[in-house]
Every structure is written in structure tokens, then in C-alpha cells.
């Protein structure tokens with residue numbers, strides 16, 4: 001028996017048109033799951049599906065909009081049947097600003113996607129999981145949930161909020177067969193960090209600060225998610241698995 005096997009499981013990965021979400025979707029498919037990806041536009045979702053190849057499904061949805069999330073949940077169930085695995089990966093960090101210079105709208109835009117989006121998707125898919133007595137939710141957080149990053153207040157607050165939500169959900173849902181965990185990446189080479197990577201000084205600082213000495217590739221996040229989604233993690237809930245090259249170990 002392979003406890004990591006996801007054959008017969010249906011999974012939804014939010015924000016999987018590119019980057020870490022796309023890599024997680026690919027990993028879940030390799031592990032045997034049927035996967036539906038999301039992004040904000042039909043075009044970006046179509047590109048993600050093309051990258052994943054045959055068998056992948058997609059639906060455009062903004063995770064910060066309640067009506068989009070309700071449509072996503074209905075569409076996923078209609079296309080695949082009951083959803084067993086939800087990966088809340090969609091996230092944004094559009095600017096680096098000190099908090100005293102952050103407008104309320106800028107704060108809300110970051111909290112809406114990174115924290116409220118997780119609440120909306122978890123509620124929408126969690127209800128069915130609870131009714132069936134089975135499910136695994138994996139939230140993609142960040143080292144920003146564990147350490148203060150400069151000029152990143154809203155993002156740090158949102159990611160720490162997600163981890164607090166996961167712990168509370170573990171209390172509420174563990175007895176009903178639904179597990180909720182986090183994967184906290186360090187610096188990963190994606191569009192989100194392209195600006196940092198392009199700056200030799202900033203990139204050098206990250207490489208020096210990270211015991212592994214480099215940024216991760218997006219594919220390196222998939223294994224941690226497969227583990228938490230699978231029966232291999234049947235007694236793991238409310239936990240955070242760091243995938244950060246040792247960043248938080250120092």
C-alpha cells in the first residue's frame with residue numbers, strides 16, 4: 001500500500017495558473033489525483049491547463065469574491081464529484097511598504113486575497129468535507145507568518161492569520177475527519193519574487209540568509225503538499241510544515 005497515493009481523490013488548487021500552485025497541481029496529478037485549478041481569468045486558467053496537459057480541469061474564480069467561490073465549489077463538484085483535497089495557494093504581495101505609508105485599500109487588497117480568500121474557500125469546500133466525514137485542506141502560508149519581514153506588514157499579518165485559522169479549524173474539525181494544515185515556503189523562484197531575484201544585492205542577501213544557499217524551485221513545494229493531502233498524514237492536523245531551506249531553523 002502506498003500511503004501517498006491520491007488515486008481516486010479530487011483536488012482543487014487555487015491560484016494555480018502559474019508558480020507554486022501550478023507545480024502543486026502537477027504534483028497532485030502525478031500522485032494520482034484529479035485536479036481542478038483556478039486563477040482570476042479564463043486566459044490564465046487556460047494557460048495553466050495547457051501546461052498541465054490532458055486531464056487537468058480549470059475554472060476562473062477570484063478567491064476574494066464570495067460569489068466566485070460559490071460558483072467554483074459548484075463547478076468543481078459538477079465536473080469531478082466530491083472534493084477531497086483543497087489547496088489554498090492563491091496569494092499576492094503587490095508592493096513593499098512600511099505600514100505608516102499603507103493605505104486602507106492596499107491593506108484590504110492583501111488581506112482580501114491572502115486571508116479572506118482562504119476563509120471563503122475553506123468554508124465553501126469544508127462544508128461538503130464535513131458532511132462526508134473526510135477531507136484535507138492545505139494552506140500555503142510563508143516564512144512571513146513566523147518572522148517579521150521588512151515593509152511587508154499586511155502580508156505577514158495575513159499569512160500569520162491563515163496559520164491561526166488552520167489551528168482553530170483543526171480544533172473544530174479533527175473529530176469529523178477533516179484535517180487542516182499549512183505549508184510555509186521560504187523564498188521560491190516565481191513571478192512573485194522575480195523583482196527580488198533580478199536584484200543581485202537582494203538575491204545575494206536571501207541566498208546568504210537561507211541555509212540551503214539558494215531560492216527553491218516551485219516544484220520543490222509539491223512533496224510537502226502531497227504528504228499533507230494524503231493518508232500518510234492521517235494523524236496530522238493543525239500543523240505547519242516549513243519548506244524553506246532551513247530559513248526558520250536559524
Ligand SMILES: NC(=O)c1ccc[n+]([C@@H]2O[C@H](COP(=O)([O-])OP(=O)(O)OC[C@H]3O[C@@H](n4cnc5c(N)ncnc54)[C@H](OP(=O)(O)O)[C@@H]3O)[C@@H](O)[C@H]2O)c1
Nearest residue numbers: 015017018019020039040044062063090091187188190192
Ligand atoms: N514565491 C515565494 O517566494 C513564496 C514564498 C512564500 C509563500 N508564497 C505563497 O505561495 C503562494 C503562491 O505564490 P507564487 O510565488 O506562486 O505566486 P505567483 O507566481 O504570483 O502566482 C500567484 C497565483 O495566484 C493567483 N491569484 C492571485 N490572486 C488571485 C485571486 N484573487 N484569486 C485567484 N487566484 C489568484 C494567480 O493567478 P492569476 O494571475 O491567473 O489570477 C497565480 O496563479 C502564495 O500564497 C504566496 O503568498 C510564495
